[in-house]
Amino acid sequence: MQGLMMDYPLTLTHFLERAQRLYAQKEIVSKTPVGIHRYTYGDLYARVCRLANVLHKLGIRKGDRVATFAWNSYRHLELYLAIPCVGAVLHTINIRLFPQQIAYIFNHAEDKACFVDESLLPLLEPIKGQLKSVKNFVVMSDKPAFHTGLSPASDYEMLLQQAPAHYDFPQLDEQQAAGICYTSGTTGEPKGVLYSHRALVLHTLVQCLADSFGICERDVVLPAVPMFHANAWGLTLSCTMLGAKQVFTGPFLQPRDIAQLIQDERVTLAAGVPTIWIGLYQLLKKEKFDISSLRTMPVGGSAMPQSLIEAYQKDFNIPIAHSWGMTELSPVGTVSKPKSYLENIPEAEYFKLRAKQGIPVPFVEIRGMDEGGNEIPWDGVTIGELQVRGPWVVSGYYNDPRSPDSFQDGWFRTGDVVVIDKEGYIQIVDRTKDVVKSGGEWISSVDLENAIMAHPKVLEAAVIGVAHPKWSERPLACVVPTEDAKGSITRDEIIEFLSDKVAKWWLPDDIVILEAIPRTSVGKFDKKTLRHQFRDHQWPE
């Protein structure tokens, strides 16, 4: 027996129409190369209608992929809404990928058109010959004229101006693809995640729950996460649904830019990766900015050091909301917020809890699986791979034969290695490919790195597993000393330092001192390169 409820699809079109109907006068603010740009949701709606007509004129039809290559801005938001709402697929391209990866995903997605920020033309022009499917480039410029080697190229503002002002958005199926985003792919080519309208709508609703990010109309949201990656964590859709003021940074992501925007626009929620907040913290300790408007700062992408969570709380009274997600999860999976009965635990435990990645949000299910394929207990100690399922979790990569490797009995294998405590809080301790497999047991490279980085002479540390005749793999620590400690730091003092902090069998068998740790295109430690570099490392006797 079926319910007798309206067959009303969950599509992004509802958010667009709702913002126009209820929040037409709320503001959207963008920092651009020519200054601060301000307009309203009413203006946004009018331009999205024009843009929808432009897309039609460019030959974009239902299901066609349309690329964006752009910073966070009101124009990118227009594309975020117009492309899915006409029934096409928004393909946000990560500008930080290597050129050959960018060309690969353009061609793999078969993008029919590409909208590109003028400032990013230098990244696309060198590979233009490789972009086989793109029929039109549209350049988004803040100046009256621009030059580009891309062709055929037109001017975004000109096209909008010439387009009809009215557009009737079609009724869409909620299963219809709304967007595609490729993983940054540290191993192999990037893989495409194809989001449905339904997935993005449900993700938005859950993100706005009071126990998740609790976004509401009165919020002023600054996504210091790029719109070209993982849907800017879903924040722009959440804001649009609720009419929250949005603040876009454009290409200006330095701590000073962000502090100034928080102060000037009275930002209440700013979200970003730890690197951004580390930089901001250092600035705030040196210079005075009024950031009292902030009520929360969601952080994700990689683990935020506990010390920084503590420092933000104590120095600025800002609760960091630690979160975990992935491109494959639209992206939010867990949010860390102490349950009410955990709020008064001793301070040390409290911040340890806050430093965990949190409990699954509604409709995300989690489990940890060990190498033998058994579910790990929720004991806060046993290590396993995090697996998830839910309505906004990928069911397979777009047109990719590697897909089956990422699933086990209908669960998505995240590749993240976790412990789960008895309250359901997960803590990421490593990536499956980075964990050191020593004599059948797993050693968390991340935990070791954190322990090493606590040493005052250490600036950065990366731990990798290197082949070992007896133990299969043993940990090798690659250490970058601080400026002052260059030349003076020794292997033995680090081992000594660690000896009362980690289990004896976790102690690195060797330590190498480096000038710098190699990085991937998105700024993470490139352990693949390190493993290659040290594949024949000779262990000390």
Place this chain on the structure above:
Amino acid sequence: MQGLMMDYPLTLTHFLERAQRLYAQKEIVSKTPVGIHRYTYGDLYARVCRLANVLHKLGIRKGDRVATFAWNSYRHLELYLAIPCVGAVLHTINIRLFPQQIAYIFNHAEDKACFVDESLLPLLEPIKGQLKSVKNFVVMSDKPAFHTGLSPASDYEMLLQQAPAHYDFPQLDEQQAAGICYTSGTTGEPKGVLYSHRALVLHTLVQCLADSFGICERDVVLPAVPMFHANAWGLTLSCTMLGAKQVFTGPFLQPRDIAQLIQDERVTLAAGVPTIWIGLYQLLKKEKFDISSLRTMPVGGSAMPQSLIEAYQKDFNIPIAHSWGMTELSPVGTVSKPKSYLENIPEAEYFKLRAKQGIPVPFVEIRGMDEGGNEIPWDGVTIGELQVRGPWVVSGYYNDPRSPDSFQDGWFRTGDVVVIDKEGYIQIVDRTKDVVKSGGEWISSVDLENAIMAHPKVLEAAVIGVAHPKWSERPLACVVPTEDAKGSITRDEIIEFLSDKVAKWWLPDDIVILEAIPRTSVGKFDKKTLRHQFRDHQWPE
């Protein structure tokens, strides 16, 4: 092109499993005839598993309707979860309906079993011969033994005790019916609204948004709205999803009971109809209770007087969240919360805004339609029928030939008459059947009643439209004087009092003084009876 996201159904089973996994130690508190009962979500889950086995043993299969006839309690919550999660349909029966209506809906729904509170047996026993489909009665008693004329009857606690402790909940389709609830039906027989799992899940997500009720894990929720009507406004499902503590009143709904529970359990959110809050306010003004834990009080069902919203805010610092809903909307449709830029408007305007029923929540669309079938402007003045659509709005009544009358071009006709202001806030001004149609224009009976009730000598007033030779209908005011004013109140002083408060053509053509206004089974003014009584009223010259 379809998205590549997991096909993960939106079912209530997720809430049940989630509460057990993440919030097993959170509390559920019930006031019962034998004292306060306390247990946890962990206990709840264990008993829901047993109950699922009981349902199977009673022959309940997928799609079967199972009736509950019960007050708010942990047992009712167990039924709320077990019945839908085994794939059956929870039929909450409104105990306040007339006996013949109760018999009608039992038979119309073809309930196979009925779970009844011992204290409510006297309401069912007299009609037992009319309940044709019920094969089993299960009595929920707090005592070791009970007597009933219902047959065959078994003991809830005994059945649970004997049932296996383990149950594997089936994977359900989200379109599957989860519940059915009949409207109270002031005209004609009650009509059945059949909820799907999907509708209830989406309703829950939206209810918990920060801009709706903002329910979160730390909340302590007291639904002073019955679980036998309109899903207790969805509150029990919202709490279950987030592990919020629930407080059930049982049959104890007097102001003192509620005040005591709020104080003892540190309730943060209490929801109810205006009558409940009027009573509570009067008590709180006389006696001291500590209700400082309350952060919000959602109110709906009928309009909350602006004076009381103001009084609660000023005297107790409690924001009343005015809301509008219907059984046909699962039930929440709109919530009133001033938008951020309306928070500092002058106080008089501010409370006027707060007294409106609010803006539609995400995924509810609204429009107002005039008699000619045209959409009314959002000008705060023009009167029209409120029509809605959305994923938790009824698409047709269960097995009911009257259904088509309630829809227009795919929109549900609420029967409520509204004005909508330019910000999208609706204000209910009447019911379509109660509005006075005078010379082609509509007069709001509710607005007139409010104006009359402001007179110090008036206790209650009901306005009805009565046939008029020239104007088709004209307003007749039925007035109940206060105790002190009995015998002294006059028609002319009321008309005089109204003259500077409503338009001249709105002034009632006559006023009759009554001892009491007749009420429906659920306590609303019974205007149908009044219209019948005064159908031949002679207008004064």
